[in-house]
Amino acid sequence: MRNKIDHFAVGADTLAQGVSAMKDALGVDIPQGSKHDAMSTHNCVMQAGNESFFELIAIDPDAPEPARARWFSLDDNTTQARLKERPRALCWVVNTDDLDAVIASSPIDLGEVVNFQRGDRTWRLTVPKDGHLPENGLLPAFIEWSPGPHPSTGQQNLGVTLSKVQIQTPDPAHLKEIFETLQISHLAEIAEGPTALSFVLDSPKGSVTIE
Known part of the structure; x- marks a missing residue:
């Protein structure tokens, strides 16, 4: 399997809150992206190097309630309370060329495959x-694109690149075993500590960690 980081999501209470916070932290204005009709969310996006992208995501206040739970735990009360405080590292997504093989090999349930x-x-x-x-x-979502250029190639390059994904967990041995099985050990650093996900970015303002 060819597994690489596809994109990473920073959640915000509103896109306006997220854009303002990222302007302060990174020194860039993240451009408006698109709407996700099935999830009633919307985003802002930009390139993040190595055919990956940065996604700032929030619930779309103008969209109807979705027919299913929103992705990335955005309907969770705890997540919503944390995002009201400030934008947070929410989730990362791994690009694979064999999603069915990833699911078949996974020792834990990754969820259903949505088209x-x-x-x-x-x-x-x-x-x-x-x-x-x-x-x-701490475990990424997995994505498989139809043939064609990666979506990041059509996004703006504002000088922000992903340096590393950092993970803390009380049980690193357990998580490392899962990562090895899924062939993603090379994509993130895992250390012992309270459960936490963070993205280290190189930006016009230098090295910035979003957690």
Whole structure:
């Protein structure tokens, strides 16, 4: 399997809150992205190096209630309370060329595979039905795109690149075993500590950690 970081999501209470906070932290204005009709969310996006992208995501206040739980735990009361305080590192997504093999090999339930389409581009993504994040967001979602250029190639390059994904967990041996099975050990640093996910970014303001 070819597994690499596809994108990473920073959640916000509102996109306006997130854009303002990222302007202060990174020194850039993240451009408006698109709406996710099935999830009633919307985003702002920019390139993050190595055919990956930074996604700032929030519940779309103008969208109707979705028919299912929103992804990335955005319906969770605890998540919503934390995002009201400030934007947070929410989830990371791994691009794979064999999603079915990833699911078959996974020692834990990654959720159902949901099909999405925008224009002539389609993608398949693992999304738990109840919207929770496997391993509290420490484990990534997995995505498989239809053939074609990676979406990041059409996004703006504002000089922000992902340096590393950092993970803390009270049981690093357990998580490392899962990562090895899923062939993603090379994509994140795992250390012992309270459960936490963070993204280290190189930006116009230097090295910035979003957690």
